[in-house]
Amino acid sequence: MTGPTAHVDLAAIGDNISSLAARAPHSAFLLAVKSDAYGHGMLPVVEVAREAGASWFGTLDTDTGFALREAGVREPLFAWVHGRATDFAAAAEAQIDLGIQTMAQLEAVGASAARTTPRVHLKIDTGLHRGGIDVPQWDAFVRRALELQAAGRLQVVAAWSHLSDTSIEVDRSSAVDFLAAVAHARALGAEFELLHLGASTALIELPEAHLDLVRVGIAAYGISPVHESARELGLRPALRLTAPVLESVGATALLAVGYGDGIQSEPSDEAFVALAGGRARVLDVGPDVTTVDASGLDAQVGDTAVVFGPGDDGEADAEQWAIWGGTVGDEIVTGLTRRVARSWSGRQAL
Structure with missing residues (x-):
């Protein structure tokens, strides 16, 4: 290899999913595969996730859902971020469930004239303020959705929300508001x-928020969304x-x-x-080359450095790189x- 390589351990992802699913045994498990499964490769991840117990996949947008359908994936799909160009009719016909967050989206779905009745999940904002209907407008939103359902233009199948993950107490209050x-x-x-x-956070910390379906993202890939490390949670980072x-x-x-390959420019x-066999401190990160201090190490041309991974070779993990870069683990891998x-x-492995 003449450049960097991301090695993905699919078995680790499968084991992580099994471990996380066991925390919510009465809930269906949705694996988020947005951003090419957080940089791990969407189609290989879907294969192993299916075996490990994931029964839904979260695609973020409908285009990702279309790609999964074209690849032969038949499990239920959920897409929740939509733009002006979103083809709601095509999404419904591809049997992609739609997370609906605004009255305008609801009206657009109702006007889509899809040959297959669109299945919609109505979102209420419980405090994160990242989409969803505010509480004062909720009743009007629901009434309009039911009018469109009665007219045969859509089917209301779910209610949902996002938690802010600011604290267990705040999330617990938001769960009460949601119900x-x-x-x-x-x-x-x-x-x-x-x-x-x-x-992911509520799956680990807030059992009362498990409900019928849990939506799991970064934790399934072995990066902790909470204060405890992945290792402390019994999870294994899957990307090296x-x-x-x-x-x-x-x-x-x-x-x-x-x-230029995506690692942090100023850790x-x-x-x-x-x-x-040792640790080489990073001195400079350029667009194509990183300079490290190899003092006392017998580093030779062609040797392999591990930038981050599960820690098997003494390397830092993505969570640690996130700390060094002042960001979150999601950003390191995606x-x-x-x-x-x-x-x-x-x-x-595919």
Whole structure:
């Protein structure tokens, strides 16, 4: 290899899903596969997730849903971010459930003239303020959805929301607000097949938010969404980023990876990679090359440095790189660019 490679351990993802699903045994498990399964490769991940117990997939947008349908995926799909160009009719005909967050979206679905009745999940904002209908407008929103349902233009199948994850206390209060909104909707005549509220954090910390469906994203890939580390939660990071040594002169080595590949351009002075049996501190990250301090290490051209991974070779994990970069673990793995080669190992490697 002449450049960086992202090695994906599919078995780790499967094990993580099984472990997380066991925390909510009475809830269906939706795996979020947005952003190419957080940089892990959507189609290989879907294969192993299906075996591990995921019965739904969350696609963020309908285009990702179309790609899964074209690949032969038949499980229920849920898309919840829509723009002006979203083809709601095509989504309904592809049997993609739609998360509806505004009155305008609701009207657009109702006017889509889909040959298959669109299935919609009505979202109420319980405090995150990232989409959803405000509480004062909720009753009017539900009434309009039921009018469109009575006219045969859509089917109301679920109510849902996002939690803010600011604290357990705040999320618990939001869960109460959500269930109150559901009760209001039912009093108006809504009959929901599904209620879903909790994502990765709530799955781990808030059992009362599990409901009919849990939506799990980054935790399934072995990155913790809470204060405890992935290791403390019994999860294994599934992605390992490596890069070959291009040059080793004196106390420094040049690695074939840079911010053009998606790693943090200005990590803290504590950042290091695993190299030649030790830790090499990062001195500079350029667009294509990273310079590290290889003092005391027998680093040779062609050796492999591990930038981040599960820690098997003494490397930092993505969570630690997120701390060094002042960001979150999601960004570390999803930020890897297309020029980074991918490889897969473990069960059902494709």
